[in-house]
Amino acid sequence: MALLELQQVSFIYPNGSKALDQVSMSFEEGEKVAIIGQNGAGKTTAVKLMNGLLKPTSGTVIVDGWNTLEHTTAQVSSKVGYVFQNPDDQIFHETIREEVEFSTRHLNLSESEASQVVNEALQLTGLMDVADLHPYSLPYSLRKFVAIAAVLAMQTKVVILDEPTAGQDARSLERLTKIIEHLTKNGKTVIMITHDMNYVADQFDRVIAMANRRVVSDSTAKEIFWNPAVMKESHLQAPPVTQLAGTLSLGGRIITVDAFVKACKGTKE
Numbered sequence: 001m002a003l004l005e006l007q008q009v010s011f012i013y014p015n016g017s018k019a020l021d022q023v024s025m026s027f028e029e030g031e032k033v034a035i036i037g038q039n040g041a042g043k044t045t046a047v048k049l050m051n052g053l054l055k056p057t058s059g060t061v062i063v064d065g066w067n068t069l070e071h072t073t074a075q076v077s078s079k080v081g082y083v084f085q086n087p088d089d090q091i092f093h094e095t096i097r098e099e100v101e102f103s104t105r106h107l108n109l110s111e112s113e114a115s116q117v118v119n120e121a122l123q124l125t126g127l128m129d130v131a132d133l134h135p136y137s138l139p140y141s142l143r144k145f146v147a148i149a150a151v152l153a154m155q156t157k158v159v160i161l162d163e164p165t166a167g168q169d170a171r172s173l174e175r176l177t178k179i180i181e182h183l184t185k186n187g188k189t190v191i192m193i194t195h196d197m198n199y200v201a202d203q204f205d206r207v208i209a210m211a212n213r214r215v216v217s218d219s220t221a222k223e224i225f226w227n228p229a230v231m232k233e234s235h236l237q238a239p240p241v242t243q244l245a246g247t248l249s250l251g252g253r254i255i256t257v258d259a260f261v262k263a264c265k266g267t268k269e
């Protein structure tokens with residue numbers, strides 16, 4: 001059985017706005033999956049259903065054998081950690097360290113175990129040196145790492161990152177990659193929403209493309225970026241290097257700069 005599953009899930013917000021229409025997707029332990037799609041496609045709604053912040057209007061959400069309708073948000077979110085799209089919706093403590101410490105409160109850890117978990121989360125997110133500062137002393141893009149550190153410290157089986165790439169420079173993207181590597185190496189499932197197609201091409205094999213409240217495709221990055229019908233329906237643009245490879249009629253369904261460079265060298269030789 002999958003670790004996390006949405007079965008034919010629809011969701012209607014209290015104001016009557018339908019945000020998901022018969023969506024099914026499932027995730028195994030240790031998997032790493034990107035969810036992509038235009039603004040308003042339903043990505044954030046889908047992941048909020050996964051951690052119990054929202055409950056389905058119809059259909060079923062199963063988390064580690066639990067039907068989320070039968071469990072509280074606190075119970076479900078002890079298995080599925082969700083880093084909010086906007087870190088400021090999540091951060092409410094006076095220092096970065098307190099923000100991260102708060103996550104360990106419900107874990108029944110000894111003081112020394114808790115401090116080890118907190119230090120590891122601060123280390124991984126590169127926040128150790130600024131741990132005693134107020135979260136708002138960091139710029140918005142780095143506050144996203146405070147939100148990530150707080151979720152890492154919850155030690156959930158699944159970690160969901162909602163647009164962590166937005167506004168990040170190359171160094172921060174590298175840090176993000178290290179965090180994801182660390183999680184998957186430890187058997188965690190990582191689900192990431194992003195609009196950064198280059199990052200998806202570089203880092204993710206499995207990709208779910210959403211549009212208009214539904215799943216358009218659940219496949220590999222190559223299959224999706226090289227399928228014009230899927231790209232059009234999702235209102236997405238493949239990475240520039242894919243578009244260039246298409247124009248130049250290079251084979252091999254290229255999606256990364258590395259593969260592009262290799263293919264160009266190959267045609268010269």
Ligand SMILES: Nc1ncnc2c1ncn2[C@@H]1O[C@H](COP(=O)(O)OP(=O)(O)OP(=O)(O)O)[C@@H](O)[C@H]1O
Pocket residue numbers: 013014015017018019037038039040041042043044045046085
């Ligand atoms: N709190 C809310 N109340 C009412 N409607 C909402 C609410 N949040 C989202 N919606 C609507 O639900 C639909 C899906 O929104 P959602 O936030 O899930 O999309 P998204 O794919 O995450 O978009 P984005 O890329 O802009 O973050 C949209 O039509 C949106 O306007």
Ligand SMILES: [Mg+2]
Pocket residue numbers: 043044045085162
């Ligand atoms: Mg969103």
